[in-house]
Amino acid sequence: MSRVVLMGPPGAGKGTQAVVVAARLGIPHVSTGDIFRANVTEGTPLGIEAKRYMDAGEYVPDSITNAMVRDRIAQPDAEPGFLLDGYPRTVAQVDELAGMLAEHGTALDHVIELTVDVDEVVGRLLKRAAEQGRSDDTEDVVRRRLEVYFEQTAPLTAIYAQQGLLVQVDGMGSVQDVTARVLAALGA
Ligand code: B4P
Numbered sequence: 001m002s003r004v005v006l007m008g009p010p011g012a013g014k015g016t017q018a019v020v021v022a023a024r025l026g027i028p029h030v031s032t033g034d035i036f037r038a039n040v041t042e043g044t045p046l047g048i049e050a051k052r053y054m055d056a057g058e059y060v061p062d063s064i065t066n067a068m069v070r071d072r073i074a075q076p077d078a079e080p081g082f083l084l085d086g087y088p089r090t091v092a093q094v095d096e097l098a099g100m101l102a103e104h105g106t107a108l109d110h111v112i113e114l115t116v117d118v119d120e121v122v123g124r125l126l127k128r129a130a131e132q133g134r135s136d137d138t139e140d141v142v143r144r145r146l147e148v149y150f151e152q153t154a155p156l157t158a159i160y161a162q163q164g165l166l167v168q169v170d171g172m173g174s175v176q177d178v179t180a181r182v183l184a185a186l187g188a
Pocket of ligand 1: 009010011012013014015016017032033034036053054057058059060061065085086087088089093124125127128136145171172173174175178
């Protein structure tokens with residue numbers, strides 16, 4: 001059983017690694033960013049609300065995000081475990097997640113933080129902007145996303161370190177090299 005959180009700044013490679021690692025562990029990949037984007041594409045009320053924040057580089061409010069994750073991890077496929085990609089991102093989300101898991105009589109097993117230089121993440125996101133045109137990958141929005149990350153999400157690593165859950169993994173280098181490091185950190 002594995003309940004894993006994958007953290008790191010925007011562009012650290014969370015989504016890229018999460019797909020491969022979740023498949024390898026045989027657990028669902030739960031990406032709050034992907035769920036928001038699917039709702040934006042479908043034009044749901046959740047998507048319309050989330051898009052306002054995402055396009056500005058801001059976080060979607062905790063109340064919306066927490067309710068969405070609560071529903072997702074209550075699905076039967078998440079019972080044996082899950083890989084959370086991009087959640088939690090705020091202290092309130094950390095507390096909410098711990099509460100949700102306690103209700104199921106479980107807790108997190110691993111928190112992996114991908115560490116990458118700021119210049120590298122900006123370069124990766126601007127490259128993706130050129131290739132895929134994601135509306136939150138413009139230079140101004142990328143800079144704002146990084147500011148929000150350092151203000152609101154970077155402090156979470158101290159919380160998980162204190163709980164003895166945090167393992168930092170070097171996110172520089174090729175996708176394959178980073179995958180090997182993440183799997184080694186998980187003992188997989
Ligand atoms: P996310 O979808 O989580 O976006 P992200 O932080 O940019 O990471 P992503 O997974 O897409 O990128 P990756 O690093 O894999 O969030 C988007 C927005 O949703 C947030 O800004 C926020 O508004 C909202 N949101 C999501 N979760 C939320 C929450 N919990 N609370 C509130 N709001 C929330 O990859 C980036 C690029 O790098 C890709 O092009 C990839 O190909 C490339 N890359 C990856 N690894 C590489 C490597 N080793 N070498 C070279 N390139 C690499």
